Amino acid sequence: xxxxxxxxxxxxxxxxxxxxxxxxxxxxxxxxxxxxxxxxxxxxxxxxxxxxxxxxxxxxxxxxxxxxxxxxxxxxxxxxxxxxxxxxxxxxxxxxxxxxxxxxxxxxxxxxxxxxxxxxxxxxxxxxxxxxxxxxxxxxxxxxxxxxxxxxxxxxxxxxxxxxxxxxxxxxxxxxxxxxxxxxxxxxxxxxxxxxxxxxxxxxxxxxxxxxxxxxxxxxxxxxxxxxxxxxxxxxxxxxxxxxxxxxxxxxxxxxxxxxxxxxxxxxxxxxxxxxxxxxxxxxxxxxxxxxxxxxxxxxxxxxxxxxxxxxxxxxxxx
Amino acid sequence: xxxxxxxxxxxxxxxxxxxxxxxxxxxxxxxxxxxxxxxxxxxxxxxxxxxxxxxxxxxxxxxxxxxxxxxxxxxxxxxxxxxxxxxxxxxxxxxxxxxxxxxxxxxxxxxxxxxxxxxxxxxxxxxxxxxxxxxxxxxxxxxxxxxxxxxxxxxxxxxxxxxxxxxxxxxxxxxxxxxxxxxxxxxxxxxxxxxxxxxxxxxxxxxxxxxxxxxxxxxxxxxxxxxxxxxxxxxxxxxxxxxxxxxxxxxxxxxxxxxxxxxxxxxxxxxxxxxxxxxxxxxxxxxxxxxxxxxxxxxxxxxxxxxxxxxxxxxxxxx
Numbered sequence: 001x002x003x004x005x006x007x008x009x010x011x012x013x014x015x016x017x018x019x020x021x022x023x024x025x026x027x028x029x030x031x032x033x034x035x036x037x038x039x040x041x042x043x044x045x046x047x048x049x050x051x052x053x054x055x056x057x058x059x060x061x062x063x064x065x066x067x068x069x070x071x072x073x074x075x076x077x078x079x080x081x082x083x084x085x086x087x088x089x090x091x092x093x094x095x096x097x098x099x100x101x102x103x104x105x106x107x108x109x110x111x112x113x114x115x116x117x118x119x120x121x122x123x124x125x126x127x128x129x130x131x132x133x134x135x136x137x138x139x140x141x142x143x144x145x146x147x148x149x150x151x152x153x154x155x156x157x158x159x160x161x162x163x164x165x166x167x168x169x170x171x172x173x174x175x176x177x178x179x180x181x182x183x184x185x186x187x188x189x190x191x192x193x194x195x196x197x198x199x200x201x202x203x204x205x206x207x208x209x210x211x212x213x214x215x216x217x218x219x220x221x222x223x224x225x226x227x228x229x230x231x232x233x234x235x236x237x238x239x240x241x242x243x244x245x246x247x248x249x250x251x252x253x254x255x256x257x258x259x260x261x262x263x264x265x266x267x268x269x270x271x272x273x274x275x276x277x278x279x280x281x282x283x284x285x286x287x288x289x290x291x292x293x294x295x296x297x298x299x300x301x302x303x304x305x306x307x308x309x310x311x312x313x314x315x316x317x318x319x
Numbered sequence: 320x321x322x323x324x325x326x327x328x329x330x331x332x333x334x335x336x337x338x339x340x341x342x343x344x345x346x347x348x349x350x351x352x353x354x355x356x357x358x359x360x361x362x363x364x365x366x367x368x369x370x371x372x373x374x375x376x377x378x379x380x381x382x383x384x385x386x387x388x389x390x391x392x393x394x395x396x397x398x399x400x401x402x403x404x405x406x407x408x409x410x411x412x413x414x415x416x417x418x419x420x421x422x423x424x425x426x427x428x429x430x431x432x433x434x435x436x437x438x439x440x441x442x443x444x445x446x447x448x449x450x451x452x453x454x455x456x457x458x459x460x461x462x463x464x465x466x467x468x469x470x471x472x473x474x475x476x477x478x479x480x481x482x483x484x485x486x487x488x489x490x491x492x493x494x495x496x497x498x499x500x501x502x503x504x505x506x507x508x509x510x511x512x513x514x515x516x517x518x519x520x521x522x523x524x525x526x527x528x529x530x531x532x533x534x535x536x537x538x539x540x541x542x543x544x545x546x547x548x549x550x551x552x553x554x555x556x557x558x559x560x561x562x563x564x565x566x567x568x569x570x571x572x573x574x575x576x577x578x579x580x581x582x583x584x585x586x587x588x589x590x591x592x593x594x595x596x597x598x599x600x601x602x603x604x605x606x607x608x609x610x611x612x613x614x615x616x617x618x619x620x621x622x623x624x625x626x627x628x629x630x631x632x633x634x635x636x637x638x
Binding site: 005009011013014015016020028029031033039041042043044045047048049050051085086088089090092099102103106107109110113114118119120121122123124126127128129130131133135137139141 | 324328330332333334335339347348350352358360361362363364366367368369370404405407408409411418421422425426428429432433437438439440441442443445446447448449450452454456458460
């Protein structure tokens with residue numbers, strides 16, 4: 001049973017509503033709210049042992065669990081280029097979790113909301129015998145028909161990414177800043193044709209854009225912005241650094257398409273502290289998704305990336 | 320560590336947003352969306368061993384788990400008198416859960432949405448070592464400033480309840496129909512002053528209305544609509560039937576206040592198949608919350624009801 005086949009079955013069963021213009025299978029759903037604006041709507045969860053551990057090496061502080069739970073949902077709101085308005089959280093805790101732990105987790109959750117001027121509008125708490133789980137639902141608002149989707153890239157478009165990639169398990173996956181401000185700036189520049197956030201890894205998330213847009217892509221390996229953590233993780237895991245950059249996931253950076261004409265404008269006008277890198281371009285679908293090595297050879301993009309139901313716990317991801 | 324103290328701490332930490340007119344601590348949050356309408360926003364979850372069991376007596380079918388998860392969130396949208404538009408679900412499953420189980424759970428989830436013309440707008444699936452958990456977030460739409468809240472009841476108002484109470488664990492808790500249609504009818508009649516849905520039991524949820532409205536109440540025991548299940552559960556558990564009616568919870572009926580003048584009108588004009596009963600009236604806060612026995616004696620309302628973190632599993636609820 002794979003996550004993607006289950007999600008596909010879930011989508012096939014999902015009824016629609018006249019106002020829901022974008023349903024399951026995107027970074028966030030879009031609800032046509034009124035003549036001049038839409039709502040983005042997303043649910044996401046973090047699970048102990050899958051998205052964080054509480055003991056041993058790399059253990060998350062309670063505040064980090066709350067922060068990450070909200071930041072992941074916010075990252076999806078950013079991916080469609082909307083502004084977060086409110087979140088609600090459903091928390092499941094084990095009986096041995098202390099009140100202090102729970103309160104510190106709430107603090108992290110609230111801190112992330114506060115940073116982006118977003119409300120915590122509701123919550124639910126259950127005691128379970130299982131892992132600590134925090135499901136967060138987020139509502140955002142944006143212009144009518146203006147959500148950035150995974151579809152919309154065309155051959156010839158340039159491929160950009162924010163920030164630096166790889167090695168997020170070294171710690172960044174617990175403290176990353178969702179790219180709300182960067183998505184806002186991109187909207188104001190009016191250049192985005194298709195966008196997603198990188199949660200499963202560059203290779204897997206680029207494939208989502210290509211599949212939805214019906215295009216192929218070429219990524220220039222030499223152009224990829226490699227995080228310092230990626231080098232450290234590669235050294236430690238005795239893995240090629242590019243495997244970390246392309247497949248580690250949990251980068252929560254924005255990956256997007258810009259027309260060839262707008263690409264130069266974007267590079268010139270980008271004025272945010274977060275790095276912005278042009279890493280390739282889109283091509284016809286038949287060409288597939290390709291990786292151009294520094295030596296000039298071209299290979300199919302490796303199929304690396306994270307699928308939750310294939311790994312039993314986070315320990316596997318560290319090997 | 321009690322659920323209510325944790326929820327209180329959660330609320331104290333919750334940042335606000337200028338558009339969020341009603342935050343945590345209500346049946347659903349309310350977001351001021353545009354000049355003429357508001358959004359209701361709710362997250363709620365069902366947890367194996369707390370809200371359903373999968374083995375032994377009273378085991379839920381997979382479809383029932385999905386149905387209940389959505390129906391609980393819908394009940395909260397009904398409680399504020401809004402129309403459901405979309406839900407999103409975060410599902411956590413154990414590794415021994417089969418694909419067939421998951422698909423049947425999705426079917427139940429989708430069926431409940433379809434029944435109320437509501438979309439499934441998103442989903443998230445995680446594999447965990449713990450209990451099956453389904454968190455559902457719902458978005459509803461209603462008139463600007465028109466959400467029914469727990470506050471708004473005044474002394475002299477009549478207290479009404481839909482349906483019949485008690486004994487839902489006999490099976491109704493897995494298959495109940497959220498009172499969306501009844502809430503819509505009540506809105507069209509224009510009579511509701513304060514409303515909630517009964518999830519923790521009549522005694523506990525009436526207390527919520529009284530606390531928020533700053534009033535007391537008198538409930539006439541003889542008027543209470545007793546479900547057939549309540550008699551069965553009372554017999555089985557060797558408990559007084561009134562304990563089942565007042566404290567069992569999971570009735571998911573609407574409990575609401577109507578002015579004395581409108582009470583007669585409502586009784587006369589009520590044309591829905593679901594029973595509607597006037598069960599008491601609101602009084603000054605100083606009088607407290609009272610139960611008027613059939614023999615004419617008056618006692619304080621017993622403090623029965625369900626608090627999730629106080630019970631280790633559902634088995635406790637059956638005793």
